[in-house]
Amino acid sequence: MDCFSLEELIGLAEGEAADPSAPGREDHIAACRRCRDDLGLLTEAIRLMRSDRAADAPTDLVQRMVNLFDTVRQAPARPGRVQRIIASLAFDSLAPPALAGVRSLRGLGRQMLFTAEGYDIDLRLSPAEGDGPDSLIGQVLHKGRAAGVANARVALVACGEDLLLTTTDTHGVFSFSRLMRPGSYDFRVVLPDREITINDITLA
Numbered sequence: 001m002d003c004f005s006l007e008e009l010i011g012l013a014e015g016e017a018a019d020p021s022a023p024g025r026e027d028h029i030a031a032c033r034r035c036r037d038d039l040g041l042l043t044e045a046i047r048l049m050r051s052d053r054a055a056d057a058p059t060d061l062v063q064r065m066v067n068l069f070d071t072v073r074q075a076p077a078r079p080g081r082v083q084r085i086i087a088s089l090a091f092d093s094l095a096p097p098a099l100a101g102v103r104s105l106r107g108l109g110r111q112m113l114f115t116a117e118g119y120d121i122d123l124r125l126s127p128a129e130g131d132g133p134d135s136l137i138g139q140v141l142h143k144g145r146a147a148g149v150a151n152a153r154v155a156l157v158a159c160g161e162d163l164l165l166t167t168t169d170t171h172g173v174f175s176f177s178r179l180m181r182p183g184s185y186d187f188r189v190v191l192p193d194r195e196i197t198i199n200d201i202t203l204a
Contacts, residue, residue, distance in 0.1 A: 013042035087116035148172020
């Protein structure tokens with residue numbers, strides 16, 4: 001016969017009567033070391049639990065401990081402790097599958113939407129006339145709401161250094177009208193309790 005399931009071994013360890021429709025249980029236990037060892041461990045564990053005479057903790061004390069953990073989980077971040085989050089790309093107007101004639105759309109600019117734990121960041125790159133670098137306008141929003149995040153610090157970063165800095169207005173809008181030379185940069189939004197980073201923004 002096949003080895004016993006965990007439920008069957010627990011039943012045997014608890015002294016339940018053998019199922020008459022499954023003969024050979026005792027012979028299998030005697031011949032199968034695995035089932036025999038598992039049954040021995042379960043039998044000892046059940047014996048120890050039944051012999052435990054320790055008093056249960058008072059109900060009010062248990063509830064106080066549960067409330068304590070709930071308070072810790074709900075506590076705001078301590079001043080000076082900043083949660084660092086990497087934003088994920090949710091939409092890119094130039095991402096594949098590319099539309100027919102996508103190169104001709106390059107002159108219309110590029111829109112990207114990033115999400116990060118309760119926030120949306122909308123970025124729009126607009127090409128400058130001639131050979132100048134792109135300009136960038138963006139908005140930081142509370143996710144699922146139309147409300148912008150005011151007074152957030154915004155930075156364009158290269159090699160860990162802040163190259164350009166600005167602050168969002170009352171609607172969460174910010175802009176960099178004169179960007180650095182073409183290349184790949186990181187973008188960072190600093191809020192009171194968290195720092196959101198967008199990696200590898202390509203400026204043409």
